[in-house]
Each structure stands twice: as C-alpha cells, then as structure tokens.
Amino acid sequence: MDTLKEPGSENLIAVCTTMLAYRRFSTCCDFATPIPRPDPSISASLDKIIAIANVLSAVERRLPNNLPDYYSILMLRREDAAHDRDLVTRQFKKLALLLDPTAATKFPSSDEALTCVQEAWHVLSDSKRRDLYHAQIGYQPTNATFWTACPYCWNLFEYETKYEDCTLLCQSCGKTFTAWRLQLR
Numbered sequence: 001m002d003t004l005k006e007p008g009s010e011n012l013i014a015v016c017t018t019m020l021a022y023r024r025f026s027t028c029c030d031f032a033t034p035i036p037r038p039d040p041s042i043s044a045s046l047d048k049i050i051a052i053a054n055v056l057s058a059v060e061r062r063l064p065n066n067l068p069d070y071y072s073i074l075m076l077r078r079e080d081a082a083h084d085r086d087l088v089t090r091q092f093k094k095l096a097l098l099l100d101p102t103a104a105t106k107f108p109s110s111d112e113a114l115t116c117v118q119e120a121w122h123v124l125s126d127s128k129r130r131d132l133y134h135a136q137i138g139y140q141p142t143n144a145t146f147w148t149a150c151p152y153c154w155n156l157f158e159y160e161t162k163y164e165d166c167t168l169l170c171q172s173c174g175k176t177f178t179a180w181r182l183q184l185r
C-alpha cells in the first residue's frame with residue numbers, strides 16, 4: 001500500500017522560490033510561515049524567504065503623499081519604533097544580514113528587498129528625515145512616557161522616555177535619584 005507522504009520542506013522552499021520569482025509576495029509570506037523547520041539550514045532559508053516576501057509586500061502599500069510605509073518595510077510597528085531608534089537599528093541589522101547580497105544561498109528579489117530596507121533605514125535612523133517623513137504621512141507620535149518613583153519619599157512621577165535612567169531632582173523631597181522605569185503591569 002502506498003503511504004501518502006508529506007511534501008518535504010525542501011520542496012516547499014522550491015515553491016516559495018517560484019512565488020518570489022513571480023512576485024507573489026504576500027502569498028509567499030502566508031505560505032512560508034507555517035512550513036516546518038526540521039533543520040537549521042531550512043530554517044535559515046525560510047527566514048530569508050519570509051524577510052523578502054514581507055519587505056516587498058510592504059513596499060506595495062502606500063501612505064499619504066504616495067510615500068512608502070517604512071516601518072512596515074522594516075517589519076516594525078510604528079507605535080513601537082517611532083520612539084525607539086535602537087529597535088530600528090537592531091531590526092535594520094537583522095534584515096540586512098538576512099538579505100546579504102554576498103550570501104551563498106540567494107533567493108529571487110533579495111537585492112530589491114535590501115535596497116528598500118536601506119532606504120527605510122536612511123529615513124528612520126535620522127531624526128530630521130524621520131520627523132519630516134512623519135509630517136508628510138500625517139503621523140503624530142504621542143510622547144511616550146514612563147513612571148518612576150523617588151526612592152527616598154516614594155512619590156511617583158511620570159516622565160518622557162528621554163529621561164529614563166537620568167539623574168533627576170525629586171520634585172517633592174528635593175533629593176536626586178536615578179529615574180528607573182517602574183514596571184506597573
């Protein structure tokens with residue numbers, strides 16, 4: 001009796017490669033995400049495929065003034081990344097590595113995806129360019145804040161994120177303290 005065999009992950013990767021070649025990026029993304037990862041080389045290939053498919057399907061979306069959605073291109077949520085340059089940097093490095101043009105295994109459109117990621121990084125890593133971009137797409141980030149407590153009088157204070165870990169003067173007891181973030185959740 002014939003046993004029905006599941007198609008191997010290698011074959012599924014070949015299907016993804018074809019989808020990338022035909023520029024079916026969002027289909028490719030949906031298809032690649034649940035593919036089993038029995039070994040590191042398959043896992044590495046899938047990470048690359050998903051990065052290309054995600055980046056290039058994000059490129060197809062347009063924001064006001066016909067501008068690209070740079071946060072989506074970097075696979076970030078705008079609310080998370082608008083205040084967090086380190087997050088933008090980490091994500092850029094991760095994607096640049098996945099889309100490395102000198103890598104032994106290359107998938108269709110990886111160079112194009114890398115160019116888009118570099119363009120997004122160019123804008124979002126520079127505060128002047130980023131602020132202009134926010135204005136052009138009509139996005140106004142709310143000032144992120146955090147809560148801290150004076151360790152001497154235990155008064156609670158809310159500050160803008162830029163003051164995190166800074167030495168501050170307690171507004172109630174007048175002593176200085178380091179503004180560490182209170183985990184309130």
Ligand SMILES: [Zn+2]
Pocket residue numbers: 150151152153154155170171172173174175
């Ligand atoms: Zn105090």
